Amino acid sequence: MSHEPIQTVGQQYRRRSWAEPYKIKMVEPIRMMSRPEREAAMREAGYNTFLLKSEEVYIDLLTDSGTSAMSDWQWAGMMLGDEAYAGSKNFYNLEAAVRKHYTHRHVIPTHQGRGAEHLLSQIMIKPGDVVPGNMYFTTTRFHQEHAGASFVDVIIDEAHDPAVILPFKGNVDLAKLERVLTENPGKVPYVCLAATVNMAGGQPVSMANARAVKELCSRHHVPVMCDATRAVENAYFIQQREDGYKDKPVDEILREFCSLTDGATMSGKKDPLVNIGGWLSVNDDKIAEQARNLVVVYEGLHTYGGMAGRDMEAMARGIEEAVQDDHIRARIGQVEYLGELLQDWGIPIVLPVGGHAIYLDARRFYPEMPQTSFPAQTLAAELYLDSGVRAMERGIVSAGRNQKTGDHYYPKLEMVRLTLPRRVYTQAHMDVVAESVQAVYQNPNKPAGMKMVYEPEALRFFQARFEPL
Template sequence: MTQSTPQTMGQQFGRRSWAEPWKIKMVEPLRMVSRAEREKALAEAGYNTFLLRSEAVYIDLLTDSGTSAMSDRQWAGMMLGDEAYAGSRNFYNLENAIQTYYGYRHIVPTHQGRGAEHLLSQTTIKPGQYVPGNMYFTTTRLHQEMAGGIFVDVIIDEAHDPANLHPFKGNVDLGKVEALIQEKGAANIAYISLAGTVNMAGGQPVSMQNVRELRALCDRHGIKIYLDATRMAENAYFIQEREPGYADKSIAAIVLEFCSYTHGGWMSAKKDSLVNIGGWLAVNDWDLFEELRNLVVVFEGLHTYGGLAGRDMEAMAIGTAESMQDDHIRARIGQVRYLGQLLTDWGIPIVQPVGGHAIFVDARRFYPHIPQGEFPAQTLAAQLYLDSGIRSMERGVVSAGRNAKTGDHYYPKLELTRLTIPRRVYTQAHMDVVAESLKIVYDNREQTRGLRMVYEPKYLRFFQARFEPLG
């Protein structure tokens, strides 16, 4: 009798499964609290999933920021922390990793991405200048506005349509940029704020051709490009998969080329770099770097630690290298796609194509009877938690905020509920549980009512706003 091998079994069944490129070495127990406990917890949290206590959450898909599982090498690196106030060797390891994988010359560490956004905004934006970007991100836009900048959305129109299958919905519309330059003048544009895998559009990527052409346009007008590199490894995977000429290039090589078309970048290392805290800002211009490393001392810490412990910088340096491994990023996006396929098969409306870090449920189509002013995406996040203890988050009118001049809500075209998958944390079985719970909520959608906002903080209201059910 011939013994079966994985190859012959694959031929026999006509399919080949994939598996995560890691094995579990340590576990953290999970517990689903009762329905009555969930109802009480959600009411106490003002129907805002950000205000839930984590012990009341079963599967936590609130964010992929700082929620990854670190590797054995990263934990080992934590034991090599050089906690010197100045000149920690871990900073130089981190500096080398960023220079190697992202290609930027001068590096300033920060406690997380928004620290880098603040420094960049304060040093490069003059009051009244415009900051074109491929769709806003909440903290990025706020820091730009607090520095006196005016954000302008220059993403392609396809990005605002959740059903559009354009392979690079994160692309910048070069015509929009050119029109802004002609109308306002190049001197009135601070820089181009470019994000890889655009979060608010559903984790949609930017093509290499687009950034190459954008750089050529900016060079003609003397405008700089600064990259939000938070999820550039994921962006590189889509380039490798979809763009001609990149199928045989490694994730690391693609990231390096992409960054070469920009003048600098910043990162929340809590995402791609697989750490629980940390970030950085990197530029090629020495004079700007001098200003940044002087200012970082005021807000973050000395320029060789930027608000971080040495052990955190070491874990970040190791995680930077691990994030560029092709097997890792393929499995990471594969898990997201697995969940997306289940939901698509069941007719649940989600943003297509499936992005890199999350599934974005189209709450407008999910709850067509709930007007946007009654917060359908926030409602969906609340209902999902009530059903199964799964925590997700809103990315719609609540996240968009208010117009400072008129006081009216911004009403974005995309009203989304985000199911964000932490890296190396959950299994395929967890994704099955998530999909089944969302199906139950979807089947009961017609009986669901919206919410009213009863407390609104001044800044980034989605973090702390409170709601109550209508009716």
């Protein structure tokens, strides 16, 4: 597979076509419901795409979490599940794969990524602590705040501007980070380094920035914990964009990046190509011992952590497949394909295109709509009504409320995320999505927005209900 230009008649150049590095062996039928059916489904779901039934969805771009298609090799591994309660051989296969590619010594399995976030927060955070990170993520910040800490955003300012184009828009602002470390001695349990940065549009962190963060934190005796959910995608961007890495394979870049961290929380439902599972990996012996003790209380024994043996085997094999250059090139290539279509048609999206999703800029879709009328929530609903495509709000609803004041957080980015599952859809599906986005953007009858009629106490974007204004 090549992305290189080829010479054609008249010395003109074009990019050569490429295809996914797999062939389809099994299919799942889908259907688009009629417009009246979609309208009824949207009303029943309270205009929240999370509350739609999957059978009501035509193309599901809600999330890439647990929605990937597994390979024949992974399915074969499922038949080798060792379901022993303790000491499953599949755990040791998973442990070996994590150590090989993510470098950390100790591996504590969990049922998914937020289980790892919970363990880390309960072990390392005490009330009054401050946790710096390169932009918040919803569940990560919740666990940090639930344990008594305050989150401080130390990402570069450009990450909050959807129109700014930088190769590594997820980078930590070192001056911001040093200020937090200096002003809070003894109160920073760790720095959370996300790679890539989901809420910024799937933006990567450079190797140089990760190394500088590690050096700064070492001077202050503060560990660096990586949100490694999409670290393979981050490694691909380093290969493509950072000097000195063009000829290095993605798996080698991933190991180098992770070696600059002291541990990681991981949702295996993303990069590792499985439908459930995760882990907490650390180098520190004491933290590992505490995690093994705590995982028994909340997740399961330290050699299964809420997963079946077959799930651990599928994840161990998925880790090996995820770092293959052909796979990650095609995975991100499909995201780029959708992004290029939308850019060609003048659709406002977050730039540059990130690794796992296209982020529509809802503010520019509805420039007259106040943020308190939930532009991104409105846009996600309109997209479903147009075509049956399910997307996710990533704006004021996802940002939630300040636990102390009760006020909304007002993020600068008000986005709708079109998240591409791995190895699931074809380019034809992407064409349908792009045409639907274009239709909604060009529709002269702009909606007035939404009002929230039910708000859960925590992580409201999952279950909140709305009505059109």
